[in-house]
Amino acid sequence: MSLKVNNLSAGIGNLCILHDIDLKIEKGTLNVLMGPNGSGKSTFASVLMGNPKYKRVEKKPYLSLNGKDISNFEPHERAKCGLFLAFQNPSGIPGVSVANLLKTSYQTVQRSDNTPSKKSAHNPALSVFKFHQELVLTAERIGVPRDFLGRSLDGDFSGGEKKKLEMLQAIVLKPKYAVFDEIDTGLDVDALKTIAGAILELKKKGTGILVVTHYHRILEYAKPDVVHVLVKGRIVASGGCKLALEIEKNGYSKWSKSKN
Amino acid sequence: MPYTSLNSLSSYRYGFHKPEKYFYKSKKGLSEKTVEEISGIKNEPDWMREYRLKALKVFCKKKLPSWGGDLGKINFDDIYYYIKPTENKVSSWKDLPAEIKDTYDKIGIPEAEKKFLGGISAQYESEVVYKSIKKALSKKGVVFLDMDSGLREYASLVKEYFGTVVPMEDNKFAALNSAVWSGGSFIYVPKGVKVDLPLQAYFRINAANMGQFERTLIIADSGSFVHYVEGCTAPIYSTDSLHSAVVEIIVKKGARVRYSTIQNWSKNVYNLVTKRMRVEEEGIGEWVDGNIGSKLTMKYPSVYLVGKGARGEILSVAYAGKDAHQDAGGKVIHIAPFTTSKITSKSVSVDGGRTSYRGLVQVLPSALHSKTKVVCDALIIDSKSRSDTYPTMDIRTSKTQVEHEATVSRIGDEQLFYLQSRGLKKEEAEAMIVNGFIEPIVKELPLEYAVELNRLILLEMDGSVG
Ligand SMILES: Nc1ncnc2c1ncn2[C@@H]1O[C@H](COP(=O)(O)OP(=O)(O)OP(=O)(O)O)[C@@H](O)[C@H]1O
Ligand SMILES: [Mg+2]
Numbered sequence: 001m002s003l004k005v006n007n008l009s010a011g012i013g014n015l016c017i018l019h020d021i022d023l024k025i026e027k028g029t030l031n032v033l034m035g036p037n038g039s040g041k042s043t044f045a046s047v048l049m050g051n052p053k054y055k056r057v058e059k060k061p062y063l064s065l066n067g068k069d070i071s072n073f074e075p076h077e078r079a080k081c082g083l084f085l086a087f088q089n090p091s092g093i094p095g096v097s098v099a100n101l102l103k104t105s106y107q108t109v110q111r112s113d114n115t116p117s118k119k120s121a122h123n124p125a126l127s128v129f130k131f132h133q134e135l136v137l138t139a140e141r142i143g144v145p146r147d148f149l150g151r152s153l154d155g156d157f158s159g160g161e162k163k164k165l166e167m168l169q170a171i172v173l174k175p176k177y178a179v180f181d182e183i184d185t186g187l188d189v190d191a192l193k194t195i196a197g198a199i200l201e202l203k204k205k206g207t208g209i210l211v212v213t214h215y216h217r218i219l220e221y222a223k224p225d226v227v228h229v230l231v232k233g234r235i236v237a238s239g240g241c242k243l244a245l246e247i248e249k250n251g252y253s254k255w256s257k258s259k260n
Numbered sequence: 261m262p263y264t265s266l267n268s269l270s271s272y273r274y275g276f277h278k279p280e281k282y283f284y285k286s287k288k289g290l291s292e293k294t295v296e297e298i299s300g301i302k303n304e305p306d307w308m309r310e311y312r313l314k315a316l317k318v319f320c321k322k323k324l325p326s327w328g329g330d331l332g333k334i335n336f337d338d339i340y341y342y343i344k345p346t347e348n349k350v351s352s353w354k355d356l357p358a359e360i361k362d363t364y365d366k367i368g369i370p371e372a373e374k375k376f377l378g379g380i381s382a383q384y385e386s387e388v389v390y391k392s393i394k395k396a397l398s399k400k401g402v403v404f405l406d407m408d409s410g411l412r413e414y415a416s417l418v419k420e421y422f423g424t425v426v427p428m429e430d431n432k433f434a435a436l437n438s439a440v441w442s443g444g445s446f447i448y449v450p451k452g453v454k455v456d457l458p459l460q461a462y463f464r465i466n467a468a469n470m471g472q473f474e475r476t477l478i479i480a481d482s483g484s485f486v487h488y489v490e491g492c493t494a495p496i497y498s499t500d501s502l503h504s505a506v507v508e509i510i511v512k513k514g515a516r517v518r519y520s521t522i523q524n525w526s527k528n529v530y531n532l533v534t535k536r537m538r539v540e541e542e543g544i545g546e547w548v549d550g551n552i553g554s555k556l557t558m559k560y561p562s563v564y565l566v567g568k569g570a571r572g573e574i575l576s577v578a579y580a581g582k583d584a585h586q587d588a589g590g591k592v593i594h595i596a597p598f599t600t601s602k603i604t605s606k607s608v609s610v611d612g613g614r615t616s617y618r619g620l621v622q623v624l625p626s627a628l629h630s631k632t633k634v635v636c637d638a639l640i641i642d643s644k645s646r647s648d649t650y651p652t653m654d655i656r657t658s659k660t661q662v663e664h665e666a667t668v669s670r671i672g673d674e675q676l677f678y679l680q681s682r683g684l685k686k687e688e689a690e691a692m693i694v695n696g697f698i699e700p701i702v703k704e705l706p707l708e709y710a711v712e713l714n715r716l717i718l719l720e721m722d723g724s725v726g
Pocket of ligand 2: 043181
């Protein structure tokens with residue numbers, strides 16, 4: 001069982017940002033994607049989630065989730081299949097509270113689940129109530145104060161708080177595969193540990209994870225199984241944890257020079 | 261989302277027909293005879309009959325407003341001006357026709373969620389609640405009647421205030437209403453009495469106050485408080501193409517009145533309403549006004565700040581879908597010193613709909629040290645739709661503080677993608693953004709109305725977009 005990317009090239013207009021990407025995220029593994037600014041990491045994450053902004057160079061299948069081809073799925077259909085993206089810069093919606101967003105999202109994603117609980121379909125109120133209770137507990141566990149849930153996601157939260165709220169959504173939605181785009185950027189030491197802990201917990205429950213990061217730091221708490229390096233839209237190296245350490249020391253110059 | 265079978269719902273979009281059982285129907289068209297007949301059937305005092313006749317003359321003389329929406333298609337000769345239904349009041353929820361209940365259930369809150377939200381299920385046993393509320397009210401001396409009963413039982417009070425806030429000469433439609441009014445509510449709140457629960461016309465669906473030419477008069481005596489809620493979110497089908505109501509509110513010294521309306525007329529209706537409050541010293545007058553359906557709505561709730569330190573607030577939200585034009589906004593006249601006002605308008609246009617914000621703030625030379633703020637935000641969903649603002653500020657003293665902000669926005673692709681990535685279909689994502697946009701106003705509504713309004717927007721968006 002895996003999320004499999006097959007020979008993906010994509011971009012905007014005439015600009016090709018991603019070139020021939022092959023990548024596989026196995027169920028219950030932690031994968032890391034590193035690369036210089038502008039190398040295409042966020043674009044990649046966004047294309048995985050089906051952002052219509054980006055166009056593929058060739059219209060052939062490029063993405064399968066547990067064997068199912070989802071290349072032509074819209075973002076909401078991908079979400080329902082169990083794919084999740086934590087945004088580098090989440091754009092909140094004025095007037096829509098975190099709790100409301102999560103409830104709606106949970107209900108839609110849950111409904112499409114293969115095992116719809118008859119109980120909750122029968123009595124949505126009960127599930128709504130239980131949902132709120134659980135939400136508050138989960139939030140507390142990762143250091144999100146209860147009152148955050150009533151606020152809207154658009155702007156008033158600090159950088160680090162926004163990242164925590166992305167993580168909260170991941171935990172609540174229990175995705176099969178999750179991409180975290182720079183979830184560690186701007187976090188204080190304690191928050192970093194918490195977030196790393198949450199990632200490990202998801203992994204333990206079987207979620208296949210891709211963490212996009214610039215820093216080795218988070219990997220000290222959450223040891224990755226595989227590290228990939230993206231330079232100018234190409235995967236130029238893949239390896240174990242050591243690769244991340246090496247990048248921390250020497251940067252990307254080795255790859256940047258070699259290929260154009 | 262909760263709406264699985266939209267096709268089955270679309271037949272409800274235009275609401276319900278009132279049962280065609282009439283006790284009395286006046287002839288089509290407007291004449292002195294019609295007006296005399298209306299007054300006669302109601303057994304009204306002479307002064308009211310004369311008032312109506314005089315208003316008819318004013319109506320005939322006045323021209324249609326040259327601004328706002330297109331009123332040229334209204335045929336005044338093709339309208340029944342008075343219809344008395346056989347049943348004046350629906351005695352219980354059970355007695356409502358099945359298709360009406362169905363509509364309400366579809367728009368309404370699922371049984372279970374109602375319980376979770378608490379207390380809302382009471383809506384569905386309206387008559388029981390209505391009676392118990394009335395009992396509690398009359399203990400405090402609060403009068404809550406339909407306007408016809410008000411005139412009968414509180415003749416002198418009605419005579420003293422009727423037409424003092426909205427005179428018949430005000431505009432053509434105010435004159436029309438003054439000539440042929442029927443139904444509406446009459447409320448009197450005695451000195452110092454605070455009514456904690458909102459008074460809801462909702463309880464009397466299909467009853468007298470849902471008429472075509474409603475007339476409402478609210479008098480809040482010194483230091484009192486009342487919140488009146490009118491209308492409902494369910495679409496109201498009407499064969500009458502013209503609805504023209506007048507609402508007059510007197511807020512006495514230190515009193516506070518809030519009047520909330522949500523209207524969702526079917527798409528053949530011209531909804532032309534004159535609503536005005538007169539606020540005396542240190543009083544507070546607030547309009548919360550929501551307009552969804554209709555062909556054309558022209559409605560600008562007004563506040564006249566006549567007493568020192570009086571305060572007025574207008575919250576207006578308009579949603580214009582296909583073929584609809586919502587010309588809405590607010591009007592504040594600062595007459596006394598140290599008065600403050602705020603107008604907040606939010607409009608959404610979608611699927612070729614058109615919204616206009618039309619506002620007037622006037623600060624007279626006598627209104628020294630007044631403050632006013634106008635904020636109007638428009639959200640345009642697609643390129644077929646349209647939004648305009650016509651803000652007028654007429655400031656005649658320099659000793660005043662005036663603020664005005666206006667924004668026009670569209671739904672951002674990034675916002676859409678974000679919500680879609682959370683499992684929402686495009687239409688659901690758009691509806692959520694719209695609901696978020698109007699949230700600052702919707703949160704001022706009683707909870708059950710807010711919940712229903714949110715659902716309604718989702719329903720409308722899902723049907724109209726994509
Ligand atoms: N709409 C666009 N038009 C033109 N260029 C774009 C557009 N969107 C992205 N790009 C370019 O694509 C490249 C990849 O951007 P992307 O955001 O994927 O980089 P990244 O690897 O996530 O960088 P960072 O580490 O800074 O987050 C950048 O050079 C960016 O400027
Ligand atoms: Mg990035």
